[in-house]
Amino acid sequence: MSTVAQADPARAAGSAGPLSQRRPLGDRTFQILALASGLLVLVILVLIAYTTTQQSASWFSHEGLSGIFSTDWDTGKGKFGPMAFVYGTAVTAVIALVMAVPVSVAIALLLTEVVKPRVARPIIYVVDLLAVVPSVVWGLWGILVFAPWLQKIYTDIAGGVQHVPVLGPLFGQPVSGASFFTAGIILAFMITPIVTSLSREVIATVPAIDREGAYALGATRLEMIRGAVWPHSQGGVVGAVLLGLGRAMGETIAVALVIGASPVVTSHLFAPGYNMPAVIANQFGEASGVFRAALMGLGVLLFIFTIIINVVARGIVDRSARRKRGA
Amino acid sequence: MAVASAQQGPHEPHGPDLREPAGWRRTKDRVATWLMYLAFVLVIIPLGFVLFTVIAKGARAISWQFLTASIPPNVLPLGTGGMGPAVVGTLEITALAAVMAVPLGVLGAIYINEYGGTGWLARFVRFMADVMTGVPSIIMGLFIFSLWVLHFGYSGLAGAFALGCLMLPIVIRSSEEMLKLVPDSLREGSYAVGATKSRMVVTVVLPAAIGGIVSGSLLAIARAAGETAPLLFTILVTATVNANVFSGANTALSAQIFVNANQPYDGAQGRAWGAALTLIAIAFILMIAARVVTARFTRYSR
Numbered sequence: 324m325s326t327v328a329q330a331d332p333a334r335a336a337g338s339a340g341p342l343s344q345r346r347p348l349g350d351r352t353f354q355i356l357a358l359a360s361g362l363l364v365l366v367i368l369v370l371i372a373y374t375t376t377q378q379s380a381s382w383f384s385h386e387g388l389s390g391i392f393s394t395d396w397d398t399g400k401g402k403f404g405p406m407a408f409v410y411g412t413a414v415t416a417v418i419a420l421v422m423a424v425p426v427s428v429a430i431a432l433l434l435t436e437v438v439k440p441r442v443a444r445p446i447i448y449v450v451d452l453l454a455v456v457p458s459v460v461w462g463l464w465g466i467l468v469f470a471p472w473l474q475k476i477y478t479d480i481a482g483g484v485q486h487v488p489v490l491g492p493l494f495g496q497p498v499s500g501a502s503f504f505t506a507g508i509i510l511a512f513m514i515t516p517i518v519t520s521l522s523r524e525v526i527a528t529v530p531a532i533d534r535e536g537a538y539a540l541g542a543t544r545l546e547m548i549r550g551a552v553w554p555h556s557q558g559g560v561v562g563a564v565l566l567g568l569g570r571a572m573g574e575t576i577a578v579a580l581v582i583g584a585s586p587v588v589t590s591h592l593f594a595p596g597y598n599m600p601a602v603i604a605n606q607f608g609e610a611s612g613v614f615r616a617a618l619m620g621l622g623v624l625l626f627i628f629t630i631i632i633n634v635v636a637r638g639i640v641d642r643s644a645r646r647k648r649g650a
Numbered sequence: 651m652a653v654a655s656a657q658q659g660p661h662e663p664h665g666p667d668l669r670e671p672a673g674w675r676r677t678k679d680r681v682a683t684w685l686m687y688l689a690f691v692l693v694i695i696p697l698g699f700v701l702f703t704v705i706a707k708g709a710r711a712i713s714w715q716f717l718t719a720s721i722p723p724n725v726l727p728l729g730t731g732g733m734g735p736a737v738v739g740t741l742e743i744t745a746l747a748a749v750m751a752v753p754l755g756v757l758g759a760i761y762i763n764e765y766g767g768t769g770w771l772a773r774f775v776r777f778m779a780d781v782m783t784g785v786p787s788i789i790m791g792l793f794i795f796s797l798w799v800l801h802f803g804y805s806g807l808a809g810a811f812a813l814g815c816l817m818l819p820i821v822i823r824s825s826e827e828m829l830k831l832v833p834d835s836l837r838e839g840s841y842a843v844g845a846t847k848s849r850m851v852v853t854v855v856l857p858a859a860i861g862g863i864v865s866g867s868l869l870a871i872a873r874a875a876g877e878t879a880p881l882l883f884t885i886l887v888t889a890t891v892n893a894n895v896f897s898g899a900n901t902a903l904s905a906q907i908f909v910n911a912n913q914p915y916d917g918a919q920g921r922a923w924g925a926a927l928t929l930i931a932i933a934f935i936l937m938i939a940a941r942v943v944t945a946r947f948t949r950y951s952r
Contacts, residue, residue: 573786
């Protein structure tokens with residue numbers, strides 16, 4: 324910023340003339356600084372990919388191709404198969420989406436279609452407060468307050484559905500307060516604000532004339548939403564949901580505290596499990612050698628997954644936003 | 651696909667059947683509206699529950715001594731020692747991260763909005779900044795560990811780098827939105843009196859957008875202050891006070907909460923609640939500051 328002071332417009336105008344191609348040194352320096360800052364984003368992303376991949380190289384060579392697709396994680400025996408964590412990441416993210424998406428879309432519709440702007444503002448504020456609570460505080464509350472309370476409910480449900488097909492293997496024994504399901508619920512709380520705010524933005528792009536047309540045909544509000552709002556905004560809402568998925572997959576500390584820290588592949592959603600970010604957070608401190616490289620490799624996988632999801636999701640959201648500007 | 655369905659609009663063949671009885675249609679409409687309100691209630695319950703627990707349990711721990719005294723061994727009960735080093739660490743590391751990320755982020759936004767315009771590079775940088783906001787915070791920790799900690803050791807500075815990486819894309823995007831709101835007539839007026847482009851940006855565009863830029867940056871700082879995952883492998887959480895943010899292991903409130911939450915001792919858990927309340931209070935102060943700035947200094951808004 325200090326270079327800016329060197330730019331002297333009076334001299335520039337006097338000596339070079341307004342139509343000259345020559346620009347003062349300060350002016351050009353500032354432009355280069357701005358360009359460098361912009362490019363920093365790209366540099367950091369490339370460096371993340373490069374350094375973490377380099378640090379995990381010994382894991383890839385240690386495990387080989389079959390080891391990379393193995394669920395066998397036993398640090399004592401030098402087995403570092405990542406698939407139990409990939410499974411846990413997928414399960415917790417799906418649980419979170421199943422709970423958060425209907426609630427988020429409903430709130431987005433409430434804000435755009437039902438209440439007046441004066442009422443909408445405090446509602447937006449309250450929903451955003453969910454995002455202000457730090458991840459670690461969700462985790463602290465989750466493990467000390469929420470999980471013990473959920474354990475009783477889990478026990479009751481598990482007792483009831485134990486012998487029921489489909490439900491039995493999902494919600495039967497064994498139960499634990501710290502489990503896939505608890506992690507999924509906490510994640511649902513944490514991704515609700517972003518899914519809500521992006522859905523709201525997308526839904527707000529529906530042209531008023533579509534709404535008025537539906538009302539003019541005598542549609543009720545629900546029918547107007549299904550007939551006019553939803554067809555127009557479903558693509559963008561899918562993008563918002565994907566961004567929520569990316570957040571749910573990468574959210575670390577809250578999950579590390581409440582997931583139960585057990586690297587297993589099981590259908591029991593009430594059983595303790597593990598996911599990728601949580602195992603990195605919990606075990607990186609005492610890891611070294613191939614173990615550390617394996618955790619770094621999990622980070623690389625997580626980075627690849629979230630980058631792909633975010634690129635696709637941002638593409639969808641941007642496209643639906645552009646359509647609004649074009650219309 | 652989406653465009654095609656948008657054109658169908660209300661005439662979509664699978665849409666609502668308007669020939670249904672009016673009473674039934676109105677009932678369905680009312681049920682849907684109630685469900686939307688219910689969704690909001692479902693959000694308030696856990697939020698209220700968390701905030702109530704943190705305030706109730708945290709207030710028991712908080713005192714001046716808690717905010718300044720050193721961290722005691724975990725077995726000791728609440729009332730001995732406090733979280734002093736963690737408070738200092740959080741403030742130092744977050745401030746250092748802000749000092750690095752905010753100027754770079756604002757400059758990046760200036761590039762995108764003032765220099766890049768609609769060119770492919772500026773659009774690409776903006777898109778990747780959006781993508782970067784979705785990179786999990788723990789990846790930033792692993793990144794700085796590989797890039798910095800392996801060569802120069804654990805330090806508060808390394809933690810600040812990791813938090814800075816988190817803040818950078820948020821600052822870029824929020825600042826860019828604010829720069830976009832500055833009307834072109836201001837830029838043209840500035841050129842008309844002979845200003846260079848850099849002079850125009852610094853003396854006309856930035857002051858016009860400064861309210862929004864500051865409040866957006868404060869929100870990014872608030873978010874970074876609560877982060878734990880990027881700090882675990884960069885500051886090597888320690889219980890002793892370390893005033894030197896540039897070298898040696900450090901600590902932070904968020905990291906201490908994470909460590910203490912796994913402890914079976916009441917005293918350690920109590921201190922975790924106290925730290926949680928302190929952390930939320932810091933985030934709230936920054937948020938309120940952002941609102942005040944927005945209210946007093948915003949000239950152009952959506």
